[in-house]
Amino acid sequence: MASGTALIYDEEMTSHKLLWDDPICDIEVPERLSASYEQLQFYHLVERCVHVPAREGTEEEILLVHSSEHLEVAKSTQTMDEEELKRVSGNYDAFFFHPNTYRCASLAVGATLQLVDSVMLGKVCNGMALVRPPGHHSQRNAANGFCLFNNVAIAAEYAKLKYGLQRILIVDWDVHHGQGTQYIFEEDPSVLYFSWHRYEHQEFWPSLKESDYDAVGLGRGKGFNINLPWNKVGMGNSDYLAAFFHVLLPMAFEFDPELVLVSSGYDSGIGDPEGQMNATPEVFAHLTHLLMQLANGKLCVILEGGYHLKSLSESVCMTVKTLLRDPIPQVTGEMAPCLSAIESIQNVRAAHKPYWKWLMYEDTSFLHNLSTKSHLPKKTNTNPSTDHEDKITNDNEAAKVERFLELHMRNILFPVPPIRTATTQSKASAYLLPAPVCVVKEMDKNEVEALASDFYADLVKEDKTLHSLCSMLAILDKILKKEVCNGIVDSPTASASVGVALRYSVHFGFQRVLCVFVGDMQIIPNTEDGKVLVINICEKEQSGKTSSKHFISLNWKEDADRSDFFSAVLGFILPVAYSYQPDLIVIAVGPNRSIGISGISLLFGLLQGLAESRILAVIEDTDLNLIQNVAKALAGASVSHSGAYVPPTQEKVHKMKILKDQLQQDWKMLQCSVKDGI
């Protein structure tokens, strides 16, 4: 399997610059590129990447998307004087030409295609291209919004042609709508295009009706264009994550792309003058990590917008760090999407219900609201307490941005353990594990006996229990002391091991431990009020155990070889986990598990976004294949699932809805509709 992260940067792309006064275009400066690259150098991320050179895109490649007229106009600007350049630029909405613009735009296309080639040929697993000018506003026959050629759209056509790809996902997290990309693919079912964007009921540039949630694609492309309009400024980390959990990711898993391209604009980040949003740089680590679970990890990130130099460059670093598989920093702030975000999410889900099996059983009885949607900004606010402040003074705003970015500096510099995964040599699993693993010496028996008897005196009387506790505690200790990131232990008595692990971690000082049980296990009741959240995934309801805030029972039985568990992980487990913000995760896999191996790998992969990636896996299962897959997931390998994802049955959707309704006041990231009285 491919490993490594490509980084593409060519200083020449800083030569494209504005030569005259233009208050609309003057934010698209060369420093956007150089500052991002310098920050990558500062964090020593450049030397950890595979350097891939840029090249010029060929005319043939540009013509995959653009008209020959457009190409000829662009070429003709190379020899123009300033006056002529200004005149041609005036033909477009928000674009400027410089004599070297054609050369730069062609390098931007070529750099993007070099990245696609590196990933598709297996030279690297993923990568990022720092390019200028950006691309997603550019259309077949027009420059627009600082964009001349649509780098990402060309890359998608190129990948289809050169590698025969049939399903490509484009995720556009830039704060502007990539209307250019939408127009290019709106009739094409082989490219799924997702964009969220500042919209404000069509008040915000480019102010198009077709940027709204009801533009779902045309003809054979119906259902393959997803617009999530933000109707308020101030959207933050939880709004973005909710959009991924409740809209993009389920669609993406059902679509099952062979390659993921990101139109990676950071004007959706905090401090940006265009976006006016609140998401901190850490959120881009999470978004990147979530997308790394698709397409076997084949992820190409291509720069689009981003105009606050500090916010932009820190967010670029977060993205590259995540591509390199460093632990994921925690997101800050209360985890609850705002009302306006929930409204948008609900609307796009309803609009897409006819096209996605996963949405088939959605309740859309509120649909009459949609037909009366207003194109005027709503001045009234039905629930101000859950909404962002509309107006903040500029002084406050700047200070707040500085504070956030300072906080972020602590996050990005947190130490990276040199070794990711710890295990003991107790079983055959050790030599099956992918490197790098750290084999830990078991803890001394007497020490453990003393330790565990504090908590569970009768447990340690049994010799095999004591033995497995020795292994588990040795590993847990390394995780708690941050010597390793995660660990895996096989235990004949998983529930006992987990019971002790939870007590030990809370004793150590952890405030929130998320514990996921998969399979039949005797769950030792926890007395650590609120410091442990249990999610129990099993086939049958345990008698007398109904769900409560800190004990959630999710009954889920997967059909053999048909993985429908993704919808429960995305729509339920992740939202609960992100609401809780654990500082450690313990996952126990026991006998009679009702979830297949690919579902379990997915669970491990996705939960690594939390608790700074600290996960202890306790496996009570003799299936070496399972242990191997869990170890792989912990080491950061992407899940390969051979297109086995299927949507859940109506019965399961119904079950999940009841649980969601019961728990969404406690775990607010579950909220994805405004009906039922949020």
Ligand code: Q9C
């Ligand atoms: N009144 C990108 O972020 N603003 N482009 C035009 C006209 C243009 C943004 C305002 C913003 C373009 C790649």
Ligand code: ZN
């Ligand atoms: Zn933008």
